[in-house]
Amino acid sequence: MRMRVSLLVMAVGFAAISSAQTPSSVALTGQVTSAEEGRMEGVLVSAKKAGSTITTTVVSDDQGRYRFPTPRLQPGQYSLQIRAVGYDLEGPGSVEITPGKTASADLKLVKAHDLASQLSNTEWLASFPGTEQEKASIRACTHCHTLERVARTRYDADKLTEIVQRMSTYPQLSFPMKIQKLLAPRIGGGEEPLEQRLEGWRRQAQYLTKINLSSSPHWGYSFQTLPRPKGRATHVIYTEYDLPQRTRQPHDVIVDSEGMAWFASFGEQILGKLDPKTGKVTEYQVPLLKPQAVTGSLALRFDEDENLWLGMQFQGGVAKFDKKTEKFRTWSLPPELNGDYVQVNQVSPDHHHVDGKVWLQDAGTYTVLRLDVKSGKFEVFEPFKIPRPNIYDVISDPQNNVYFTVFGRDQIGKIDAKTGKITLHQTPTRNSAPRRGMLDSEGRLWFGENRADRIGMFDTKTEHFQEWPAPTVGSWPYDVIADKNGEAWSGGEFSDRIQRLDPKSGGIVEYLLPRFTNVRRVWVENATTPVTFWVGNNHGASIVKLEPLE
Known part of the structure; x- marks a missing residue:
């Protein structure tokens, strides 16, 4: 030819x-x-x-x-x-x-x-000088942008203090393509004195001047890079689908029984559907509950009928999308619970047929709530008193009890659906920051230990934990999902690598993604053999499908 x-x-x-x-x-x-x-x-x-x-x-x-x-x-x-x-x-x-x-x-x-333009967030953190405490102080920057963006600045400590203070008024869903501002700060962690916050911003700014270009046209440290994939990690095919606009942030991507990939836009009132066969994207406008509040959805989960539920974040409610009628129904928190600080990130409708109730979480108050779908009434559960640690995910079991992850500490909690009793279980690694996860068919709760750099599992039957360190230090797993074969998949915002864990052997295969990928929610499609892994590129306006060849 x-x-x-x-x-x-x-x-x-x-x-x-x-x-x-x-x-x-x-x-x-x-x-x-x-x-x-x-x-x-x-x-x-x-x-x-x-x-x-x-x-x-x-x-x-x-x-x-x-x-x-x-x-x-x-x-x-x-x-x-x-x-x-x-x-x-x-x-x-x-x-x-x-x-x-x-x-x-x-x-x-x-x-x-230009090697600097190729580094992942993990490689930047490995390259930066400084203590682990100093590096930890800037990890949250990756919620909104890459660490390269920070390293290329030429600002001094005074200017950086102003910038850090300004950015503290942005929600985590802001990014360079779409910036939004908070109406009010969270209250769950208690009030932090302004002097204390200013001192923290100043320390952070001073550290940033050690790693940026404020004092020299060249970085004063060498770049540390990760090895390329080899062996099984090369036996893979990726397909990446561009979304209609650069402002789309597919934070959560999930796939239905018909093979359609659904996504919630993190900073916009948009629910999207991708047809992987054609690449066609259909978008639905999510209702606006609080016109002056920050827009966007975080959690996207199916209920038993494969209808989609969304955590509406600063809109102060949850939404259900009926796939057959293509209509939304929403539930708003009552006025006494619906302050400007409210942020309903997570929703768990997976077993609401049991008692007609849906679990959710409020990141503004660090509490767990339960919605009675028929009456529209909400119950509030307070596992901790103010100042509270950040409660991140809510995951229901077949009896519609709920497990929750204590991201602000190192615990997995449970609320009994019938009695309301709250129990807490400590992870083996302290300060592990359990973030998001799922419950498999064997009653094992899988979750990312976001500050411990581990994949975690809690057996709800034996109340026994097990942990597996990520092979690449600095991966900081965000979420974990188990597949039909008993393997667990994970990823995070830093390394652009997806971990595939065999719990029996403890072996982990790491697949490098084709480009910078701000990984959040992970998903496995079990209808295929081998299984198919899906993830949204939260800052790249695309959806990535990973097909292992073995």
Whole structure:
């Protein structure tokens, strides 16, 4: 066959050659090499068809060979990109895929022109000088933007103090493409004196001047990079779907029994549906309950009928979307519970048929609430007195009792649905910050230990904990989900890596994602074999599908 390559690519050595003239199971193949390493394993190669919203990515094997299966690349013109920290593709490339033929393109990599632009948040934290306490003080920056953005600033401590103080008035759903401001701070943690807050902002600003470019045009520390994938971690295909607008933040992505991927936009009143076969996105406008309040939804969960429920955050309520009628129904907190500080992030309707009640959480007061769907009345449960630790997720069991994660400390709590009794269980690792999770069919509660850098599991039958450290230090797992095979999957905001845990052996495979991905909620589609993993790129306005090949 004949493959067209741009003149620029030809000039800089992106080699393309003709290959088999007969139909093949491979649409595009080639070898990745560099002068420094020769044949390179673990390089992510991405192909995107001109005019398409879908990008497909494969990973080179131990011989540096990459292969795109024929069904994944339809005929047409494609652009190619790579991810391999420390390297650039020697010139941008384009390749034409022709029906019934295998295209071949060898990729030559050169040392990166701007290594800083390639670092993940984990790599930045590993590179920064300073104590663990100092580094921990800026980890929350990643809720809204990358650490690269901070490291490239040239502000001094005075200016940075002003900036940090201003950013403290933004909710965690703000990001550079859409900034919103809080109407009121949270009250659950108690009131912090202004002098104490100013002192904290000043300390944070002073540390930032040690890692930014305020005193020199060059960083005074060397960059630490993570190794590329190898072995099983290269046996994977990724598909990334662009969303309609850059302001979309698919914080939670879940997949229904028909294979449709649903997402809630973190900073907008939008519920979206993606058809993975076509890439078509359908969006539904979520009702506005408090017009002056910050917009957006966080939690997105199915009930027993596969209707979708949303935690409406600063809108002060929850919403149910009926898939058949495509209509919303909402429930607002009563006025006495619905101050400007309210932030209903989480909702758990999974077992509401048991008693007609739905559990939710308020991040403004750090309390757990229960909604009677029929009457619209809310009950409030206070596991702690003010100043309270942050209660993050609520997860119901088959009896519609609820488990909750104490992100502000290191506990898993339970509220008995019939008696209201509250019990607390301490994780083995102190200050572990359990964040989000799920309950599997065996009664095991899986969750991310966000400050302990571990995957956690609490057996609700034996009340026994088990923990597995993330292979990459600084992954800080946000969420965990178990699949039909008993394996657990996790990810976080820092390393751009997805962990796949085999609890029996303790082995963990880490899959590097094709680009910077602010990972929040994770999901596994069990209808496929092998299972399919899904996650939203919360700051990249896309949804990523990960298909392990074994």
